[in-house]
Amino acid sequence: MKRLPVPDEERFTAAAHSPRVTARVGLWLAITFTTCFVTGLLSHLIQHPPEWFLWPSRPIWLYRVTQGLHVVAGVASIPLLLAKLWSVYPKLFGKPLVRSIPHAVERLSILVLSAAAFFELTTGLLNVAQNYPWTFYFPQVHYAVAWVAIGSILVHIAVKLPVIRRALTRRPADDPEPPSAGLSRRGFLRTTWLTAGVSVVATAGATVPLLRNVSGLSWRTGNGTQGLPVNRTATAAGVVQAAQATTWQLSVVTSAGTRTFSLAELRALPQTTAELPIACVEGWSQSAIWRGVAFPTLLTAVGAQPGATVRVSSLERSGLYGVSVLPGEHTADALTLLALELNGEVLDLDHGFPCRIIAPSRPGVLQTKWVSKLEVW
Ligand SMILES: Nc1nc2c(c(=O)[nH]1)N[C@H]1C(S)=C(S)[C@@H](COP(=O)(O)O)O[C@H]1N2
Numbered sequence: 336m337k338r339l340p341v342p343d344e345e346r347f348t349a350a351a352h353s354p355r356v357t358a359r360v361g362l363w364l365a366i367t368f369t370t371c372f373v374t375g376l377l378s379h380l381i382q383h384p385p386e387w388f389l390w391p392s393r394p395i396w397l398y399r400v401t402q403g404l405h406v407v408a409g410v411a412s413i414p415l416l417l418a419k420l421w422s423v424y425p426k427l428f429g430k431p432l433v434r435s436i437p438h439a440v441e442r443l444s445i446l447v448l449s450a451a452a453f454f455e456l457t458t459g460l461l462n463v464a465q466n467y468p469w470t471f472y473f474p475q476v477h478y479a480v481a482w483v484a485i486g487s488i489l490v491h492i493a494v495k496l497p498v499i500r501r502a503l504t505r506r507p508a509d510d511p512e513p514p515s516a517g518l519s520r521r522g523f524l525r526t527t528w529l530t531a532g533v534s535v536v537a538t539a540g541a542t543v544p545l546l547r548n549v550s551g552l553s554w555r556t557g558n559g560t561q562g563l564p565v566n567r568t569a570t571a572a573g574v575v576q577a578a579q580a581t582t583w584q585l586s587v588v589t590s591a592g593t594r595t596f597s598l599a600e601l602r603a604l605p606q607t608t609a610e611l612p613i614a615c616v617e618g619w620s621q622s623a624i625w626r627g628v629a630f631p632t633l634l635t636a637v638g639a640q641p642g643a644t645v646r647v648s649s650l651e652r653s654g655l656y657g658v659s660v661l662p663g664e665h666t667a668d669a670l671t672l673l674a675l676e677l678n679g680e681v682l683d684l685d686h687g688f689p690c691r692i693i694a695p696s697r698p699g700v701l702q703t704k705w706v707s708k709l710e711v712w
């Protein structure tokens with residue numbers, strides 16, 4: 336007698352190839368991906384604000400938290416995604432390849448979803464680890480693919496809802512562990528949570544001061560002059576001479592004309608001291624004590640209104656971060672500083688000497704260093 340061939344799908348006997356496991360890991364993945372999407376969208380909007388968008392300057396740690404969450408949730412997603420793919424991969428061998436139109440849509444959406452998710456996690460991780468290997472290309476593509484990822488996740492969840500509901504509501508007694516050598520479902524899930532947890536702790540120190548010493552992978556914290564990391568040095572920015580020139584002055588352009596200030600004149604204005612974090616889009620953040628001229632003070636001194644929009648230009652001509660715009664919420668905030676000092680010393684050249692922007696709840700990329708011109712709109 337001829338034996339029936341074993342269906343391909345059933346050759347995979349590990350306990351973790353089960354909807355119970357897939358749905359549980361999937362639930363967590365949905366949470367981490369949504370967190371990444373929302374916080375990433377916020378970061379994008381802050382850097383490219385449309386007319387209707389308003390990002391508050393308080394609490395001062397707001398961006399530090401949203402961007403820290405972005406990176407931590409992204410890191411946690413890596414083991415979760417791998418675990419989920421591992422639990423479902425035998426399905427890829429299911430035959431026939433396409434059973435119906437909905438089934439075809441489902442398979443296609445899973446392909447797009449996995450590709451987009453992998454792309455987001457690897458580009459994000461490399462960006463965090465390597466300090467802008469793709470300066471310009473990265474943020475745009477990472478942002479565009481995020482929409483593809485979230486869209487295909489929604490399709491996937493909609494299609495799978497009945498399976499997900501069944502898998503999450505059935506009691507283990509109704510769905511006993513299959514007899515199999517190797518890791519049980521529970522063991523697999525525990526290993527997955529543990530790996531995700533360890534990954535989080537390993538990177539969270541980049542933004543959570545208490546974890547700094549246990550986070551092996553908290554890149555770029557504490558190294559750099561005056562106790563703060565430096566992403567772009569004065570040498571890399573090509574501003575060493577211009578920043579130290581005795582002729583340096585700050586131009587402030589208003590509708591009434593241009594006022595210039597020497598460094599001594601800036602120092603003679605009333606000074607404000609504030610503890611504020613630098614919160615880089617890469618996820619690291621670190622607090623420091625800054626001292627300088629508050630924007631409301633500076634704007635009043637040139638006859639402009641606090642709350643006006645200010646365009647900030649750096650001495651740096653080549654880079655992408657040489658110009659930034661301070662919106663009204665920030666120029667009206669007494670903690671938005673044109674900083675002259677850091678941690679009790681004159682600003683180091685690498686931190687933006689003679690002066691730099693430091694404002695509460697703002698991405699690091701917008702904390703422009705080596706400022707030379709302010710235009711008040
Ligand atoms: N002119 C200029 N300002 C800049 C940058 C830059 O490349 N050029 N990098 C920004 C980025 S990405 C960050 S995170 C902060 C880091 O500030 P720090 O080097 O003082 O820590 O500076 C910001 N200011």
Ligand SMILES: [Mo]
Nearest residue numbers: 615616699700
């Ligand atoms: Mo940054």
